[in-house]
Amino acid sequence: MSAVVRNNVRIRGSGPKTMVFAHGYGCDQNMWRYVAPAFEAQFRTVLFDQVGAGGSDRAAYDPAKYASLSGYVDDLIQIGEQLGLRDTVFVGHSVSAMIGVLASIAAPGLFGQLVLVGPSPRYVDDGDYVGGFSSPQVDELLDFLGSNHMGWSNTMAPAIMGNPDRPELGEELTDSFCRMDPGIARDFARVTFTSDNRADLALVSVPTLILQCSDDVIAPTPVGEYVHRHVKGSTLVHLRASGHCPNLSAPSEVIAAIRGFV
Amino acid sequence: MTEDYEDLYRNAPFAYVSLDADGRIAMANDTLADWIGCPAHDLRGQRFRDLLTVGTMMHYETSYSPLLAMQGHFDEASLDLRTADGGKFAVFGNARVVRDADGQHLATRLALLKSTGRRLYEREILDARDRSETTERATQATLATERETSELREQFIAVLGHDLRNPLASISSGARLLQRDLRPERRTRLFEAIQGSVVRMSSLIDNVMDFARGRLGAGIPLDLRPDVMLGPILEQVVTELRIGVPDRAIETAFALPEPIRCDPSRIAQLVSNLLGNALTHGAKGEPVRMRAGVDGATLTISVANGGAPIPEPALARLFQPFFRGEVRPSQQGLGLGLHIASEIAKAHAGTLGVTSTPAETRFTFRMPLHLPGS
Missing domain, CATH: 3.30.565.10 (Histidine kinase-like ATPase, C-terminal domain)
Structure with a gap:
């Protein structure tokens, strides 16, 4: 099956270079709706949904394939192959920052630069390493997701049926934001929050920008600093924006930081 | 009778909480304070996410927060509040973002409805579904x-x-x-x-x-x-x-x-x-x-x-x-x-x-x- 269809790939903008945007756990490519358009004048932009999220083909969800990040990494590389992408700028949020790191190692030449927004190579504390969460806390999240299918079912999922707050974006609006199959959401949460890719950071060989939010409880500042220390020659920018989703809460700050890098 | 608006707010059968643009609690009613066992004035300045159990908070930060930013509201979110005695208090929450005339984010208002019984009911339905799936698998095996x-x-x-x-x-x-x-x-x-x-x-x-x-x-x-x-x-x-x-x-x-x-x-x-x-x-x-x-x-x-x-x-x-x-x-x-x-x-x-x-x-x-x- 075509990766472009499977991952609901959307291509906009034009320019000699391409910028690939990858959304993290909990949402879909709408996550980039206030950031990606700012680059459409200079870049071709490629946005996609991880399998199970947004407008992706849910029939393509194979629990064995997506039992680790490598399934998502393979998808990203396949999208790159099918679109003939070389030397692109990769912008990944949250878990997809690490998916981009892994893809850059597995497919040299695909990405010329990495922008990691709120990256975390490991969410669970381990000895001296501070990930921000204990193992039982991650289990609590997984249990919560497992027992909350009612509030998270396909028909009840947080959905918007028109009347967006920002009518200027209304025409792009699909029938909902952040749709995710509840079962897949739980699997993806498990893969995300139990991942450990600390050893891969040293293998990154392309210029890398790390955007660290203030007061991000999912990927706290020590984690961003850890990534900065372990990715050779990387640049760390502390954003004033608080929370885990600066691409939504402070898009202009994110846009400025990316502009300064590319 | 005449309704007392202030008392309606403070002691409503809903918990009300208003957050500033930074997600910190600007005001909360006594119902919320009562549910979690913490005086209402002590809640002021706390982050709303810190009232949640860690599991719920992770979900809130990765899923509900983005929704608020994108669509300005969410409805029927299942959340667990942390109580002062270390327990959980299950609620359903709706939220609305309040903006000024220029579209600037002023505040977020949340209304929370106690749903402990409802949550148990959902758990039972989920358990029943799991059992039914087990039976279904057994039936399929017999059929095969x-x-x-x-x-x-x-x-x-x-x-x-x-x-x-x-x-x-x-x-x-x-x-x-x-x-x-x-x-x-x-x-x-x-x-x-x-x-x-x-x-x-x-x-x-x-x-x-x-x-x-x-x-x-x-x-x-x-x-x-x-x-x-x-x-x-x-x-x-x-x-x-x-x-x-x-x-x-x-x-x-x-x-x-x-x-x-x-x-x-x-x-x-x-x-x-x-x-x-x-x-x-x-x-x-x-x-x-x-x-x-x-x-x-x-x-x-x-x-x-x-x-x-x-x-x-x-x-x-x-x-x-x-x-x-x-x-x-x-x-x-x-x-x-x-x-x-x-x-x-x-x-x-x-x-x-x-x-x-x-x-x-x-x-x-x-x-x-x-x-x-x-």
């Missing part, structure tokens, strides 16, 4: 077994028709030939051939009957005798089988001086099935070698033949009913012989095993001389 059995049955009937007709046709043509005026030695050979076909049909019918019984749940019935002299019984089986294949060599080596506790006719059937199998599938130019003896407290009977070895994948399935290796219809039995032999071995608390090499294929039956519990 039934389908398999039904396929086996059809196969069985087809094979039965075919395999009983073959010896029957031989008997029929033999009988027609006997009507003619033949030399005595030719008559004897014809008679032996007919006898051979009768033995084969009779053994097929025995197997079919035993298989049907086994499938019906009764297992292979044994008629155990305490002191069976097996040697002569095995000789008799060999003699009967030789009639059908006068040109084949069957070498025997029996050392069975002591009486043995077993079902003699079942052991004869087991051996007959093994010999029949070896004569059918073994290389025609090589003898079939049969050995029987007692080693310590174990009776061992083995039957070996030459010819191409049995492929590895087939070995594991040899003792399943209707297993017939490659399809060579001209020389097939029902595919029940080895299955029945293996069942007879089990009924005697014994085993039937096979080894297959380019040198020989050997089936070995072993049973304890002293049956457990006897």
Whole structure:
């Protein structure tokens, strides 16, 4: 099956270079709706949904394939192959920052630069390493997701049926934001929050920008600093924006930081 | 009456909480304070996410927060509040972002509805769904077994028709030939051939009957005798089988001086099935070698033949009913012989095993001389 269809790939903008945007756990490519358009004048932009999220083909969800990040990494590389992408700028949020790191190692030449927004190579504390969460806390999240299918079912999922707050974006609006199959959401949460890719950071060989939010409880500042220390020659920018989703809460700050890098 | 708006806010059956643009609590009502066991004024300045259990908070930060930013509201969010005594308080929450005339984010208002009972109900529904899925899987498994059995049955009937007709046709043509005026030695050979076909049909019918019984749940019935002299019984089986294949060599080596506790006719059937199998599938130019003896407290009977070895994948399935290796219809039995032999071995608390090499294929039956519990 075509990766472009499977991952609901959307291509906009034009320019000699391409910028690939990858959304993290909990949402879909709408996550980039206030950031990606700012680059459409200079870049071709490629946005996609991880399998199970947004407008992706849910029939393509194979629990064995997506039992680790490598399934998502393979998808990203396949999208790159099918679109003939070389030397692109990769912008990944949250878990997809690490998916981009892994893809850059597995497919040299695909990405010329990495922008990691709120990256975390490991969410669970381990000895001296501070990930921000204990193992039982991650289990609590997984249990919560497992027992909350009612509030998270396909028909009840947080959905918007028109009347967006920002009518200027209304025409792009699909029938909902952040749709995710509840079962897949739980699997993806498990893969995300139990991942450990600390050893891969040293293998990154392309210029890398790390955007660290203030007061991000999912990927706290020590984690961003850890990534900065372990990715050779990387640049760390502390954003004033608080929370885990600066691409939504402070898009202009994110846009400025990316502009300064590319 | 006249409603007191302030009291309505403070003591409403909903918890109300207003957050500033930074997500910190600007105001909360007494209902919320009461639910979580913390004075309302102490809540001011705290982050809303810090009121949540860690699991809920992770979900809130990754899923509900983005929704608020994008669509300005969320509805029916399942959330767990942390209570002062370390417990959880389940709520449903709706939220609305308040903006000024320029679209600047001023505040977020949340209304939370107690849903502890509802949450239990959901849990029960989920548990019921899980149970129903388990039942469904079991039903599917039963259905699959039934389908398999039904396929086996059809196969069985087809094979039965075919395999009983073959010896029957031989008997029929033999009988027609006997009507003619033949030399005595030719008559004897014809008679032996007919006898051979009768033995084969009779053994097929025995197997079919035993298989049907086994499938019906009764297992292979044994008629155990305490002191069976097996040697002569095995000789008799060999003699009967030789009639059908006068040109084949069957070498025997029996050392069975002591009486043995077993079902003699079942052991004869087991051996007959093994010999029949070896004569059918073994290389025609090589003898079939049969050995029987007692080693310590174990009776061992083995039957070996030459010819191409049995492929590895087939070995594991040899003792399943209707297993017939490659399809060579001209020389097939029902595919029940080895299955029945293996069942007879089990009924005697014994085993039937096979080894297959380019040198020989050997089936070995072993049973304890002293049956457990006897």
